[in-house]
Amino acid sequence: GKIVPIAGFPVHETTRQDLAIHLLTTLHQHEKISLLFANSNFVVKCKSLLNRMYNDSVLIVNDGVGLDIVAKCLHGGAFKANLNGTDFTPYLFCESSRPLRVFMLGAKPEVVEKAAEHVEQRLGQTIVGYCDGYSGLDDPQMIARINQSGAELLLVALGNPLQEEWILNHRDSLDVGIVTGVGALFDFWAG
Numbered sequence: 001g002k003i004v005p006i007a008g009f010p011v012h013e014t015t016r017q018d019l020a021i022h023l024l025t026t027l028h029q030h031e032k033i034s035l036l037f038a039n040s041n042f043v044v045k046c047k048s049l050l051n052r053m054y055n056d057s058v059l060i061v062n063d064g065v066g067l068d069i070v071a072k073c074l075h076g077g078a079f080k081a082n083l084n085g086t087d088f089t090p091y092l093f094c095e096s097s098r099p100l101r102v103f104m105l106g107a108k109p110e111v112v113e114k115a116a117e118h119v120e121q122r123l124g125q126t127i128v129g130y131c132d133g134y135s136g137l138d139d140p141q142m143i144a145r146i147n148q149s150g151a152e153l154l155l156v157a158l159g160n161p162l163q164e165e166w167i168l169n170h171r172d173s174l175d176v177g178i179v180t181g182v183g184a185l186f187d188f189w190a191g
């Protein structure tokens with residue numbers, strides 16, 4: 001689809017359905033993709049990571065009205081859809097013809113544990129592992145653990161800009177099809 005530059009970030013204009021199809025196709029073809037949701041906070045906090053986001057495997061989509069306003073002012077039109085990890089992740093699960101193998105990284109220990117239970121029991125996916133976001137994030141063992149889990153989807157919930165930084169730093173070492181930064185999603189799932 002079209003790329004709309006917002007504060008220098010290449011933001012892809014897409015719909016949730018096209019995005020889900022694209023991700024599942026990518027997974028099927030054993031390609032890697034990093035999905036980043038850009039809201040106003042992202043644009044401000046991730047500025048220093050901008051150059052590293054010009055990479056074929058990085059897909060930035062718009063999240064929230066902040067970017068719509070910018071798009072309207074600069075380009076004369078809003079985005080086709082408002083995408084965010086909280087709504088899009090369960091949608092992706094629904095669009096998949098089979099349960100996805102999911103690894104969850106981030107949030108406090110009791111939060112990620114409850115959220116993992118939610119994903120397995122309520123959302124019908126296969127949790128292959130989870131870990132809180134406060135210890136050993138950059139240890140080689142962490143990467144090995146995720147790779148050995150056989151995850152197809154890695155949800156990284158560390159907030160901006162930590163999650164984006166972590167994803168960009170480790171993407172090449174991760175044998176995972178889809179890696180995405182989901183902010184406070186685990187807190188939401190944990191209730």
Ligand code: UDP
Pocket residue numbers: 041106107108132133134157158159160162183184185186187
């Ligand atoms: N988080 C984490 N490790 C950190 C900082 C934050 O795992 O070092 C988690 C935090 O527990 C929460 C999520 O990241 O589940 C989002 O944090 P926050 O609400 O601060 O970020 P935002 O939603 O503003 O992006």
